[in-house]
Amino acid sequence: MPNTAYVLSDVHGHLPCLLTALEMIDIDSDEGASLILLGDYIDRGAQSAEVLYTIKAVADQWPNRVIALLGNHEVDFLDWMSGNDEDVFWPLQDLGFVTIGSLLTTDQMQRILGNRVELPTDVDGLTMINRAVKDAIKMNHPALLAWLNRLPLYYETSEQIFVHAGVNEQAGENWRSQTPDLTFTHKFPASVGTFSKTIIAGHIGTSSMHPDGSHGVFFDGASHYYIDGSIERTDTLNILKYTAATSHYEYLTATVQTQHQASAGMDDSLSRFPTEIMSRMEITGVDAALGDGPRKVSNRPAQNQLGTQA
Template sequence: MPTYAISDVHGHSQQLRNALATVPLEDPSTRLVFLGDYIDRGPDSLGVLELVRQTQHEHPDQVTALAGNHDLWFLDWLDADDDELTWVMSDIDLVTVKSLLDPTDLARALGHDDPTSDASDLDGPTMNAGIKTAMQARHAELIAWMRSLPLIHETDTHVFVHAGIDEWAGDLWRHGTPEHVFTEKFPATTGPMLIGKRIVAGHVRTNMLHGDPGTNTVFADEGHIYIDGSVETTGRLNVLRIQDDGTWSEHSVGLG
């Protein structure tokens, strides 16, 4: 029963399609865990969300999708007061907003009728409210699905999580880990296994753990496997495959 893991897709839907082509979900023994961060940075956040959701829908007993910090930040922004502009202001060139809204809906949210223009004469909170209202009207089911995503997935031998856990809590890690640590833990913990299971995570770019900006392969030590290959700069996703005996392999998937 091999288990595959993919993390930090960040709006790169074609790389995700190519990665999924390497995961044999037609075999009912195959398991796949998505580790979160489906949105932001790349050009097609909507495509990634829809593909992850569709894959989970088609293989409900085989596929688990977890939430990452970027996914939760987006949901927090939707729920926040309209004068909370942090998320939308950090969306450079509105790349994620443009993925989720067609040009006509976005223009109306910006207070005009020109789908070729990103300009707006509206004040920040009014513009923000318009964008959020349009998103929630257009993607109610998708947003509800995002809200349902768990933060951890546990097997007999591994804990899958977006960022990490409080390993020093030992057997009490499930209750001792603050919720934000599951999706935002930084820096990454490395070293021996402390909870009796190996941790599989994304979030921290593996080149930081390798100590080499040019090395984006999976990083593994005795207690951890980190797989974020910086797709937004490398154009490639790491696909991790774990065997029942704990041995693992990887391959890197790009646009080709």
């Protein structure tokens, strides 16, 4: 495992926070750093497609140092994409069509949905729109869909398990073979206590675990770190940092003033975005969100110490 690992989770379509976090980590200049993303890149925020393309670009640029995992939102989306056209569960959850809207062009949205703010209730109408939306997504994003379908459910080191939701801890050392796929991405409630490896997960908002309802990284004092900071309510993305030399964990936060801003500080690697995606990005600047302070994680003054693993 590289000298330093940074972990993000539950971006949920909030591109500004993701770009701010990537600027803080600055994996390009830190050759000993790796980045692990725990899933739930889409839904809730307005820039799901942009978030996916950003993560794909970073993973493509550093294939040996960036690991992206699937979350339950990606699994549900992919199941919908490959399922029957009569299955409209996923689009019915996409309130305001925010995720669909990020994956379709403006013309496609108008042609398929018109001025609708919700889907029709009759089966034939639902099926027709569902099919048209899926066809448009497949046409617009074939490489992105292929990449999503290749993402793993967990990543393991000699000491840690990185996963979106969790594993079957009752299986002990046999957790790999005895954890159902849906447990990796949908497990609820959160497990706490001692396990054979440290488990680092997202999925469940940490405010439900902290007695004071705060949103920072939660450590149970034994074998579990949870990092989902409920970005849709806080406009904040938790960054868990692990230093291998000392087995030490700490966390930082990437915060922006508004989720409706995006960044002009995009790396050249992001120039691979399809023209339609790029044309919809509102470019305003990461520097304003970061302030005048240094961008390197190691230089950030407000780090939260989480302790050293035994």
